[in-house]
Amino acid sequence: MKYLLFTATLFCAIAFKSYAQEAPPNNQTFNFSVQDCINYAYEHQDSIVNAGLDVKSAEYKVKETRGIGLPQISGSATFQDYLKIPTTLLPGEVFGQPAGTFIPVKFGVKYQSSVGATADQILFDGSYLVGLKASKTYKELSVKNLTRNKIQISVSVIKAYYQVLVSNEQLRLTDANIKQLKQQFDETTAQNKQGTVEKIDVDRIAVQYNNLVTTRENTIRSLALNYQVLKFQMGMPIENALSLKDKLEDIKLDDTADLAADTSFYHNRIEYSLSETGIALKKLDLKRQQSQYLPTLKANASYTSSYQNNSFGNLYKMNFPSSYIGLTLNIPIFNGWQRLNQVRQSKIAVLKSQNDLENSKNGLKLEANQANVAYVNGLQSLNNQKRNRELAEEVLRVSKIKYQQGVGSSIEVTQAQTSLDDANDKYIQGLYDALISKVDLDKAYGRIK
Incomplete structure (x- = not known):
């Protein structure tokens, strides 16, 4: 018990x-x-x-x-400092020189810059x-x-x-x-x-x-x-x-x-x-x-502002704009x-x-x-x-x-x-x-x- x-x-x-x-x-x-x-x-x-x-x-x-399907917009900006401006050879005949000779010529400026925007829109x-x-x-x-x-x-x-x-x-x-x-x-x-x-x-x-x-x-x-x-x-x-x-x-x-x-x-x-x-x-x-x-169809547009000058201080004083609109059809x-x-x-x-x-x-x-x-x-x-x-x-x-x-x-x-x-x-x-x-x-x- x-x-x-x-x-x-x-x-x-x-x-x-x-x-x-x-x-x-x-x-x-x-x-x-x-x-x-x-x-x-x-x-x-x-x-x-x-x-x-x-x-x-x-x-x-x-x-x-x-x-x-909405507009696709992007922007871009560039800047280049040409330490050495590219040289182009032109035929001597252009400048009255004998045939077969070439004259070195530099095109462009030391400083270049651009600012732009592009846009694409699907239409179909x-x-x-x-x-x-x-x-x-x-x-x-x-x-x-x-x-x-x-x-x-x-x-x-x-x-x-x-x-x-x-x-x-x-x-x-x-x-x-x-x-x-x-x-x-x-x-x-x-x-x-x-x-x-x-x-x-x-x-x-x-x-x-x-x-x-x-x-x-x-x-x-x-x-x-x-x-x-x-x-x-x-x-x-x-x-x-x-x-x-x-x-x-x-x-x-x-x-x-x-x-x-x-x-x-x-x-x-x-x-x-x-x-x-x-x-x-x-x-x-x-x-x-x-x-x-x-097929696909898209609308596109672009605007760019370009700046060129040999002086960095004056680079942005002159503007060279360009723009376009267009259509792209892919078949x-x-x-x-x-x-x-x-x-x-x-x-x-x-x-x-x-x-x-x-x-x-x-x-x-x-x-x-x-x-x-x-x-x-x-x-x-x-x-x-x-x-x-x-x-x-x-x-x-x-x-x-x-x-x-x-x-x-x-x-x-x-x-x-x-x-x-x-x-x-x-x-x-x-x-x-x-x-x-x-x-x-x-x-x-x-x-x-």
Whole structure:
């Protein structure tokens, strides 16, 4: 008896230490529902934050592409100091010299400088128009990637949340077993002192009691770890204090008969939508390749101020300006069939993407069917484990009554207790499997947004 009391005291101390959640420095404690956890993850989980930054980057990419169609203006400035002015040889006949002779002449001045500006403006370019559409589609792709990351994080958070709820339920059942086993131990000990039962009966219960205490300690440590896993999935510092608002009874394990009638559910899946966007990008790339056959037209203008003088002090006193405006038309004629083969490659890429989309649709249907089967099996298994657990409780109750009335044995009670412990374990596992299969089912049918 002293050993049992010591064990119980030690286990309580360990349990309290393990189960307690340390409060953060600001003493803030979070009491979250599963949706609160998901919302928190949307703001703090690195993968979602980075996906949000990708969306912002895509917005800048759209603006960058749009800027190609705006006037492109650049300025320039030059300065040269001719340490030696270049010499040019002119025929001697020009100056009345004999034929075959040359007269060295220096053209130019020592100092030269110029300041100018040029501007180009696209008037027509098929590649630019297609590129502008492609940049918007690229932004759409980044938004969908953000949605996919949110769905993945939502699934991970929900599963981690359910794991904590199941661990709490396991702890509750273990506590209930310990309580009734402690009562049974006290009654059996008293009977042993009165000489109505043997010492071995007390020892059998003591073994079961110690095993349950160990199980509880393991459950508490697992529960603390499950809290940390949930915080990690949320992007929350694991040292923060977190308690759960939702209860197991709040979770609805509904019938799924209506899901089988939905044959177009795959349109709700972000993976399918991403594949569709991928096809759109491939088609735009095909249009870009085809636009290479079209001519391009640009307007251009330039203005330059030139300064020349042999004296640096007087260099900028005299200006020689020049300017022009013009059009540049570029007509592709022949490039060795490069454009033709590039178009053919783009067409093949579109066909491959369409094939991938069809394969993705079949894969999503298979995933949904598998999730549906797993969920139905999980529900049936859970209901069966519930009934088994109720039966095990009833068997234990009857065995204890028979034992107390002297028509049963302590071995029968011990076996009934072992059966209840096993039924509890299988019930907990069945509960977890049913909840996880429910999450997978919702994901498979596009219910998690």
